[in-house]
Amino acid sequence: MRKNQAMAHQIAVLVLDGVVPFDLGTPAQVFGSARTGPERERLYELLFCGEGPVRTEAGFTVTPDHDLSVTERADTVLVPGIHTGGPVTDGSLPEAVREALLSASRRGARIVSICTGASVLAAAGLLDGRPAATHWAWARRIGGLYPRVNWDFDVLFVDDGDVLTSAGVGAGVDLCLHIVRSDHGAEVANGAARRCVVPPWRDGGQAQYIERPVPPAAGTGTEPTRSWVLDRLSEPVSLEEMAGHARMSVRTFTRRFRDETGSSPRQWLLRQRVEHARLLLESTDLGVDVVARRAGLGSATALRQHLQATIGVAPSAYRRTFRHAG
Known part of the structure; x- marks a missing residue:
């Protein structure tokens, strides 16, 4: 960085x-x-x-x-x-x-x-x-x-x-x-x-060629469930709950989710939580424990582990680098 x-x-x-x-x-x-x-x-x-x-x-x-x-x-x-x-x-x-x-x-x-x-x-x-x-x-x-x-x-x-x-x-x-x-x-x-007017990020390891990158019709894919999950990042959300919200079996939901996003529901959710934690570290003065809870990562220890695995730095170092006005 x-x-x-x-x-x-x-x-x-x-x-x-x-x-x-x-x-x-x-x-x-x-x-x-x-x-x-x-x-x-x-x-x-x-x-x-x-x-x-x-x-x-x-x-x-x-x-x-x-x-x-x-x-x-x-x-x-x-x-x-x-x-x-x-x-x-x-x-x-x-x-x-x-x-x-x-x-x-x-x-x-x-x-x-x-x-x-x-x-x-x-x-x-x-x-x-x-x-x-x-x-x-x-x-x-x-x-x-x-x-x-x-x-x-x-x-x-x-x-x-x-x-x-x-x-x-x-x-x-x-x-x-x-x-x-x-x-x-x-x-x-x-x-x-x-x-x-583009998505803020897609993980670099995501597949180039996704079989079905866009849901076939409004409301029939996993996008509504993804939006629902993003409003609940601070809460525990299980794969079964996501599939239930989409009114699909777990197997069908997982397959369609991967077709549309290139990753599994759990991988996608973890990336969203880490990304939200990064934004909170940049834009607020919340303690690391609070940031971890609001991002749904549970604890400061978990946040440190995931941030280290993702970008190679600790939360405090990340905040020092990117915490600035504006």
């Missing part, structure tokens, strides 16, 4: 030929929506860079405002997905791009990719021996080109510390929100999600 900085965190977005417009717009939208304080100051400055006009995979041309030199000072370098070019065809990469990425990595910049942007990082050698994600539909091609990478084609994103990679399309939104949450806490990330 990174503490709030006096100046906006600079993100150099590397724009290459064949860039996917959705992936290019995602960081601008999400990071541009991350704000704080009474004046709603922007927390990130985005610098779009590349070598001249770039042809997108959608058939139109964009011109980055900056050249590759901005990667020399950026705190984060982000590579959106591409659908044409050497990284996704033969493993080649322009030397200037390779050196810009390697130089940024050597000096400690955070390196991020969305979708097939992971092929660019792999072509530069930044993913050798590391876990990484990309879109499942590119698994055979990209996996074959870069066998030294520990690919995971099932998850939404992989956070490997200084290198983060995501699956395609909407998963790029999830990764960007995850970065905002890691940098500035749940309150800021939730605010950015509200401005983007």
